[in-house]
Amino acid sequence: MKILSAEEMRVTDRVTMEAHGVPSLSLMNHAGEAVARFILREFPAARCITVLCGKGNNGGDGLVAARALATAGCDVGVLLLGNPSDLKGDAAEMFRRMPLPVTIVEEEAALATPEVGRLLDSTELLVDAVVGTGFKPPLRGPAAALRDRIRTLTSPIVAVDLPSGWDADSRNYDAEGAFRADAVVTFTAPKLAHACGNLTGSAYRPIVVAAIGSPEAAVRSDLNLTWAGSSKKIAAAPRAADDNKGRHGHVLVIGGSHGKAGAPSMASLAALRTGAGLVTAAVAGSMLSLVASTTPELMTVGLSEGQRGEIDARNLESTALDALLARKTVIALGPGLGQEPATEEFVLGLLARTRLPMVIDADALNILAKHRELIDGRDRTLILTPHPGEMSRLAGLSVKEVQSEREPLAREFATRHQLTLVLKGWRTLIAHPDGSIAFNTTGNPGMAKGGSGDILTGIVAAMVAQYPDQLADAVNAAVYLHGLAADFAVREQDEHTLLATDTIAHLFRAFRFNPHDPAGYVWFEGLPR
Ligand SMILES: NC(=O)C1=CN([C@@H]2O[C@H](COP(=O)(O)OP(=O)(O)OC[C@H]3O[C@@H](n4cnc5c(N)ncnc54)[C@H](O)[C@@H]3O)[C@@H](O)[C@H]2O)[C@H](O)CC1
Numbered sequence: 008m009k010i011l012s013a014e015e016m017r018v019t020d021r022v023t024m025e026a027h028g029v030p031s032l033s034l035m036n037h038a039g040e041a042v043a044r045f046i047l048r049e050f051p052a053a054r055c056i057t058v059l060c061g062k063g064n065n066g067g068d069g070l071v072a073a074r075a076l077a078t079a080g081c082d083v084g085v086l087l088l089g090n091p092s093d094l095k096g097d098a099a100e101m102f103r104r105m106p107l108p109v110t111i112v113e114e115e116a117a118l119a120t121p122e123v124g125r126l127l128d129s130t131e132l133l134v135d136a137v138v139g140t141g142f143k144p145p146l147r148g149p150a151a152a153l154r155d156r157i158r159t160l161t162s163p164i165v166a167v168d169l170p171s172g173w174d175a176d177s178r179n180y181d182a183e184g185a186f187r188a189d190a191v192v193t194f195t196a197p198k199l200a201h202a203c204g205n206l207t208g209s210a211y212r213p214i215v216v217a218a219i220g221s222p223e224a225a226v227r228s229d230l231n232l233t234w235a236g237s238s239k240k241i242a243a244a245p246r247a248a249d250d251n252k253g254r255h256g257h258v259l260v261i262g263g264s265h266g267k268a269g270a271p272s273m274a275s276l277a278a279l280r281t282g283a284g285l286v287t288a289a290v291a292g293s294m295l296s297l298v299a300s301t302t303p304e305l306m307t308v309g310l311s312e313g314q315r316g317e318i319d320a321r322n323l324e325s326t327a328l329d330a331l332l333a334r335k336t337v338i339a340l341g342p343g344l345g346q347e348p349a350t351e352e353f354v355l356g357l358l359a360r361t362r363l364p365m366v367i368d369a370d371a372l373n374i375l376a377k378h379r380e381l382i383d384g385r386d387r388t389l390i391l392t393p394h395p396g397e398m399s400r401l402a403g404l405s406v407k408e409v410q411s412e413r414e415p416l417a418r419e420f421a422t423r424h425q426l427t428l429v430l431k432g433w434r435t436l437i438a439h440p441d442g443s444i445a446f447n448t449t450g451n452p453g454m455a456k457g458g459s460g461d462i463l464t465g466i467v468a469a470m471v472a473q474y475p476d477q478l479a480d481a482v483n484a485a486v487y488l489h490g491l492a493a494d495f496a497v498r499e500q501d502e503h504t505l506l507a508t509d510t511i512a513h514l515f516r517a518f519r520f521n522p523h524d525p526a527g528y529v530w531f532e533g534l535p536r
Pocket residue numbers: 016020034035038061062063064065066067068137138139140141142143144145146147148150167168169194195219
């Protein structure tokens with residue numbers, strides 16, 4: 008699913024109407040009905056509903072939603088911010104077809120009337136159809152006053168297309184002065200604000216994308232931005248009845264040091280739980296039995312180590328490493344590795360020794376940052392998974408600079424070095440060598456804990472091992488599944504108590520979840536109740 012600008016959305020609508028003959032009124036009907044369907048599904052207890060309509064087509068969608076909710080038996084009130092004579096085109100037509108009474112609010116003072124007070128205070132759910140992609144900041148007039156009034160109410164509010172006051176093209180996390188929203192129903196494709204903004208103030212509240220009649224061919228964008236969840240489809244096919252583990256790849260986790268045996272253990276278990284046919288953990292000999300005891304399904308190989316349990320360069324002379332590298336594996340290098348000089352020498356030697364696909368994380372990234380000339384994916388598959396701090400060292404920038412330029416920085420780094428870059432954080436970005444970027448919208452603050460990155464490394468390596476010919480989708484899907492598993496896990500936990508191993512235990516729910524809801528919308532963020 009592409010991520011569009013507001014102008015590209017308008018072009019998509021125009022192409023849909025002109026090249027594919029879909030009437031604009033049909034788009035508006037489908038949009039409003041999708042909002043009603045979502046509300047009936049996700050807020051079944053809300054029977055007394057107030058729809059707040061602006062004078063543009065966002066308001067038109069609201070009028071359609073109001074009619075559909077009333078037809079479904081809800082007690083619906085409609086408030087129009089403006090004079091009906093100001094309505095134009097499809098919105099005016101929907102007003103003409105409106106079977107319900109509409110309360111007109113032309114001036115801010117009208118918000119204080121008893122009639123409006125009843126509409127707002129007695130409602131069990133609000134629908135925000137005041138302004139959508141036609142928003143020109145800042146929010147003004149009765150809309151601004153209505154926003155403030157709604158902040159005094161506790162009823163949930165479902166935003167049509169965007170919470171009013173959000174610029175569709177915003178890449179900001181926040182939007183001063185926007186309406187609050189408990190859920191968002193957008194249409195055809197997510198816009199930049201849906202991908203980048205904290206529209207609902209929470210990682211758990213839903214943003215869904217409803218199909219309203221635009222064929223895929225009409226959805227065009229030059230932004231080269233997609234949604235990571237669209238890649239999950241590569242893991243949806245059932246396995247063959249005569250399947251065998253040899254068909255699902257082999258992950259080789261290389262990591263660990265004294266005090267950090269858990270990192271390679273978690274990365275290995277995550278790789279197994281993600282479906283890799285075989286997983287081998289290569290760790291310092293002194294921690295071999297410790298790591299092996301975590302997961303019976305895991306194979307282990309002992310490596311030579313220094314005084315502090317760090318994997319050292321003597322391994323480069325050993326036949327054990329040759330045997331390991333002779334197998335067709337995807338290497339996950341870094342969990343718990345440490346940055347001792349002997350380990351640094353080992354990492355540099357390993358990079359020179361093999362061209363096997365490699366997921367590089369954690370301390371291996373910090374070692375690579377000291378040898379930037381080795382960051383080169385032209386003749387090998389490299390996937391780097393830095394958090395902003397590790398990215399600042401890789402790019403030689405401050406964390407602030409990294410965070411302020413995530414998208415261009417990720418794209419430039421991935422294309423310059425011809426590798427896949429997973430830049431973690433709010434809305435993890437997956438930047439590919441061709442310059443395309445996928446936004447991930449799953450995950451929650453409960454993941455801000457040791458181990459989350461280690462299991463992502465294992466999940467990425469396992470997806471690449473299983474789908475070696477679909478590298479971009481494999482990495483996008485891995486990041487999506489990682490956050491989705493954590494979203495399922497935190498439902499049975501709390502953000503304070505969630506552990507990375509809880510996330511691993513919920514990967515099966517993530518694999519089973521289909522973001523394409525049978526009701527005709529895609530779960531872009533959040534989960535069904
Ligand atoms: N394929 C689709 O996505 C479809 C989307 N639809 C809906 O159409 C709106 C966009 O409609 P448009 O008429 O262009 O603009 P809006 O209704 O969003 O806003 C214009 C409306 O809002 C007022 N306004 C603008 N800025 C402000 C402000 N700062 N303060 C207050 N009021 C403001 C302006 O005066 C106009 O009255 C899109 O969001 C979807 O909801 C189609 O219905 C179907 C296809």
